[in-house]
Amino acid sequence: MLRANASMSKQPTNGNNRELLVRQFVCNDLFARSKIGPIFYVLSALITGILANLHDPLSPIFGAALAILIVVAVARLTTRPPKNEPVHIEQFIIKHWCFVISSVVTWSAFYSWIVYTYGMSSAFLFGLVSTINFSTALVHQFSPQLKRAITCSLLCLLPSVLIMWLYQPSLSIVTFTLALYLPYLVLTARNSHKEYFNHLDNKLDLQAALAELEVLSVTDGLTGLLNRREFNKRLAVAMKICQRTQSGMGLILLDLDDFKTINDTYGHSVGDKCLIHATAILKRIFSRETDIIARVGGEEFAVIVQSNNEDEAKQSAKKLQEVFENTPYIDNTETASLRITASIGIAYYDGNESRSAEQLYIAADNAMYDAKNSGKNKVITA
Incomplete structure (x- = not known):
């Protein structure tokens, strides 16, 4: 990948x-x-x-x-x-x-x-x-x-x-x-x-x-991660590789819970620091050469992770959820310690399906919103 x-x-x-x-x-x-x-x-x-x-x-x-x-x-x-x-x-x-x-x-x-x-x-x-x-x-x-x-x-x-x-x-x-x-x-x-x-x-x-x-055209200015447009390209390529190699991959989408409240309460500068904090967690969890991480929206992130099966992809997402829950953001300048959680949706692709990249993304996106609407801080598989 x-x-x-x-x-x-x-x-x-x-x-x-x-x-x-x-x-x-x-x-x-x-x-x-x-x-x-x-x-x-x-x-x-x-x-x-x-x-x-x-x-x-x-x-x-x-x-x-x-x-x-x-x-x-x-x-x-x-x-x-x-x-x-x-x-x-x-x-x-x-x-x-x-x-x-x-x-x-x-x-x-x-x-x-x-x-x-x-x-x-x-x-x-x-x-x-x-x-x-x-x-x-x-x-x-x-x-x-x-x-x-x-x-x-x-x-x-x-x-x-x-x-x-x-x-x-x-x-x-x-x-x-x-x-x-x-x-x-x-x-x-x-x-x-x-x-x-x-x-x-x-x-x-x-x-x-x-x-x-060239770097600015494909990355997010705040976090340095790939932007939505470049991520869409990488997703399509990753799916083609899965088809050719008969391997699987998991698409993980996550949305930081109550992020608007953080911005309204502490200001956008703290909100930006929370996004950078979330980026650091994502990079720590998904550090393999084949892992692809992007910021695809205001407080939304996406990850492509190679997985042998759907359970393995879900385990990666569960681990991510636990790390978020147990790693609060601490801002010494604002004397703030913020517990950040994420609602996570997963869609698995095994290389034999006829789904397009857009359909796979929509499936993961729907699962993510199901997690958010059912109480937040959850992992749901499409």
């Missing part, structure tokens, strides 16, 4: 739950943003090597760099993020960054060697464009983790800039231009990081608001 309380619905995101959602979102986002990058590292290394004529015969440096990039690309594309497990999420993020750094360092070392060995050439120009693209993509794509994004971007670009400065004086204008580009990358990374988390905060706030609205 269906669980009775609001935990069936999405809960508003807050506290540790929100932090976990952020980590999960960042984890999934890092994976999604790294699907294309590994392939471009491989293609760029391959084309750069071919332009430098390193493929015939195969240069050991070219072959090693290409092999490492292919292995890392396969690892990055096949290692998928976990679901909602903080330890595993953190492990994935660390593993992911190890893959990214491996790709960056391998490419940077290979291209720095190209710069050192070949200077101005078609391989140099193609590799230069690729390096600028990689370093720029790193600060944008991986901005959720700012320090790592900046570190990887600098690891990608800075070694080749240093090689140009130290060993290729003819490329001084390129070196100077790239040196000016480095602070731009850092500033861009910071801005992207800020924009990313502003967007993420807005998204989570919207999700939390929608989740809260």
Whole structure:
């Protein structure tokens, strides 16, 4: 059957739950943003090597760099993020960054060697464009983790800039231009990081608001129990489950006796506290996963309880009646001790009947009013 309380619905995101959602979102986002990058590292290394004529015969440096990039690309594309497990999420993020750094360092070392060995050439120009693209993509794509994004971007670009400065004086204008580009990358990374988390905060706030609205749409604002509309849906579903599994269930309706007198004598604030008191009793008695509790009227409550037979359902109702009778509501602020009783009606459904949910509810409702009209504080079976 269906669980009775609001935990069936999405809960508003807050506290540790929100932090976990952020980590999960960042984890999934890092994976999604790294699907294309590994392939471009491989293609760029391959084309750069071919332009430098390193493929015939195969240069050991070219072959090693290409092999490492292919292995890392396969690892990055096949290692998928976990679901909602903080330890595993953190492990994935660390593993992911190890893959990214491996790709960056391998490419940077290979291209720095190209710069050192070949200077101005078609391989140099193609590799230069690729390096600028990689370093720029790193600060944008991986901005959720700012320090790592900046570190990887600098690891990608800075070694080749240093090689140009130290060993290729003819490329001084390129070196100077790239040196000016480095602070731009850092500033861009910071801005992207800020924009990313502003967007993420807005998204989570919207999700939390929608989740809260969803909870409010199916629950009673005072007691937190299901409301009448949602209970009717759950009742119909519970009956279908009984039909499919050939099991039984009891529908218990109860009305607090003389509740109007409590409101008139002590005020509605005490009346509300009595309703909350009644809710606590119901939750204590019907605490199984399959029990469904709702507030279906002002002082009326309904319970769906799995039962093997009608006697078992009636025993549950009798126990509820006894607990109500022996558990008065004590209001310390009003110095009031109120004995609260309930008139209870039961209708049993065995899964083989042709009754509708509405007919079952009416039967239990009639039994409840029979209990109330015959002296109150009674349990009557339909």
